[in-house]
Amino acid sequence: MAPQPPLLTMSGITKSFPGVRALDGVDLEVQAGEVHCLLGQNGAGKSTLIKVLAGAHQPDGGEITWRGEPVTLGSPIAAMRLGIATIYQELDLIEGLSVAENVFLGHEPTSAGFVVRGSAARTATAELLKRLGHSEIDPSRLVGDLSAAQQQIVSMARALSHEVRLI
Ligand SMILES: Nc1ncnc2c1ncn2[C@@H]1O[C@H](COP(=O)(O)OP(=O)(O)OP(=O)(O)O)[C@@H](O)[C@H]1O
Ligand SMILES: [Mg+2]
Structure with missing residues (x-):
């Protein structure tokens, strides 16, 4: 090889x-x-x-x-x-939106060219959170209700939701 x-x-x-x-x-x-x-x-x-x-x-x-x-x-x-994602100390999250809405904000998952909202975004978010070892974070919760540490995990899930190769 x-x-x-x-x-x-x-x-x-x-x-x-x-x-x-x-x-x-x-x-x-x-x-x-x-x-x-x-x-x-x-x-x-x-x-x-x-x-x-x-x-x-x-x-x-x-x-x-x-x-x-x-x-x-x-x-x-x-x-x-x-595929280069950067996570800053000041997080790029919106407190009044849910975890899943934050993860896919600005790049909603699409199917056959149509934006998929709601349950598809929640399912995809749950998979990303599981990959990060944090399946206890509910994708439908408001980000503002999470702890600072959990918000950081959401920001990582957001980075991973892009086709990222380097964080
Ligand atoms: N936007 C800027 N305008 C002018 N000078 C800057 C700017 N950003 C950084 N500097 C200067 O460049 C140098 C390197 O700064 P930098 O922030 O990269 O250091 P750092 O290693 O991240 O430091 P710290 O541990 O404090 O975060 C410093 O002298 C800083 O004052
Ligand atoms: Mg610095």
Whole structure:
């Protein structure tokens, strides 16, 4: 079997803000199935690197290769389309909607081109929550009634509901 290219390669990434070089030639390689932990003191550039990967910041230099192909992550939507999901500390959830509505907000599941609402979205959400080991979270509950920890799980389910390869 031919060796798989790395899922992600970031090489020589640079990024400056007025008066500060936040990233100065950063290399990161991620293989499928790996979990990476980025450590560094305050201001080291961790968030900046993740924002470049999320398409939220454009790097000044360096190269990003995704599944063996050079890519430009021009926007968060572009990154998401490639299968790169980002979960921020401030969650992207709407408290007044149900768990299932939040998971599929903006990309409702479709069948033969028609948007499927209600029970199909709840079933798909229940499957995602089960995959995350949290089948105790009821897809029809309001997100605002969940604990902060449970809301984080819902945000992960939302990320997984896209065809995601890297979180
Ligand atoms: N939008 C911005 N505008 C100007 N400077 C910024 C911006 N974002 C980050 N910086 C600067 O870039 C450097 C790296 O910041 P970054 O937030 O990436 O660090 P970090 O490793 O995430 O730090 P922390 O541990 O505090 O979260 C810092 O000097 C910061 O002040
Ligand atoms: Mg940070």
